[in-house]
Amino acid sequence: MPEGKSVNRMFANIANRYDFANHFLSGGVDYYWRKVLADQVQAFAPRRIVDLATGSGDVAFKLRDRLGTDVAVCGMDFCEPMLETARLKKKERAEYADLEFTFGDCMALPLPDASVDAITIAFGVRNFEDRHKGLSEIHRVLRPGGRLFILEFSQPHFWFRPFYYLYLKFILPRLAALATGDKGAYDYLAGSIEAFPSRPQLAQQVRAAGFSAVKAIALTFSIVAIHEATK
Numbered sequence: 236m237p238e239g240k241s242v243n244r245m246f247a248n249i250a251n252r253y254d255f256a257n258h259f260l261s262g263g264v265d266y267y268w269r270k271v272l273a274d275q276v277q278a279f280a281p282r283r284i285v286d287l288a289t290g291s292g293d294v295a296f297k298l299r300d301r302l303g304t305d306v307a308v309c310g311m312d313f314c315e316p317m318l319e320t321a322r323l324k325k326k327e328r329a330e331y332a333d334l335e336f337t338f339g340d341c342m343a344l345p346l347p348d349a350s351v352d353a354i355t356i357a358f359g360v361r362n363f364e365d366r367h368k369g370l371s372e373i374h375r376v377l378r379p380g381g382r383l384f385i386l387e388f389s390q391p392h393f394w395f396r397p398f399y400y401l402y403l404k405f406i407l408p409r410l411a412a413l414a415t416g417d418k419g420a421y422d423y424l425a426g427s428i429e430a431f432p433s434r435p436q437l438a439q440q441v442r443a444a445g446f447s448a449v450k451a452i453a454l455t456f457s458i459v460a461i462h463e464a465t466k
């Protein structure tokens with residue numbers, strides 16, 4: 236698993252181009268993935284949500300749009316330049332005024348035990364230095380009955396893999412170099428996606444951290460998956 240400090244440095248280097256690169260390299264399908272995530276969270280009807288590894292805040296903004304101002308949403312990340320991007324976007328719309336974006340490392344969350352109804356984490360778990368430790372921290376801060384929602388890359392359908400890995404390894408890093416000037420970060424992305432567990436394997440790791448009722452849905456040829464789990 237990657238070292239936390241180098242992950243932090245890597246995101247700090249691309250923070251101001253992160254959103255553009257995201258939408259460009261995914262062909263805009265990332266909007267749809269966050270929408271499905273927000274649908275699932277809305278169905279659970281939480282009162283207090285923390286969006287971990289929030290980055291530039293897109294999941295937090297989507298949750299606020301969908302769930303309204305009665306639901307408290309806080310975005311947390313350990314990379315200050317990414318949080319700064321989220322805070323700048325927050326200033327653009329008055330209805331985001333009470334959204335909080337604060338420092339928090341998933342390896343040691345600055346939250347009391349059993350204090351949160353729902354945790355979302357999009358494209359963050361893959362970058363954890365110690366996945367079991369991060370998932371256990373999430374388990375600690377959720378209230379009993381609370382829900383975890385993980386949106387993350389997954390292993391695509393068998394027939395789609397050759398095309399996908401061709402794109403990831405040879406095309407994406409070159410396009411990313413043009414979009415962000417940082418090919419290295421996207422070489423890392425390709426490697427980390429390929430090494431990431433399948434849906435059943437990740438579900439097993441989530442259970443090993445203490446969660447039950449783990450369900451997963453695959454999206455877009457199983458390029459990504461949303462795992463939902465209960466404390």
Ligand SMILES: C[S@@+](CC[C@H](N)C(=O)[O-])C[C@H]1O[C@@H](n2cnc3c(N)ncnc32)[C@H](O)[C@@H]1O
Nearest residue numbers: 246288289290312313314317340341357358362
């Ligand atoms: C690929 S970005 C995802 C951002 C956002 N969730 C999204 O959907 O666009 C990954 C984010 O995870 C953050 N991150 C990685 N490891 C972390 C950790 N241990 N604690 C907090 N944030 C972390 C990085 O700083 C980065 O902002």
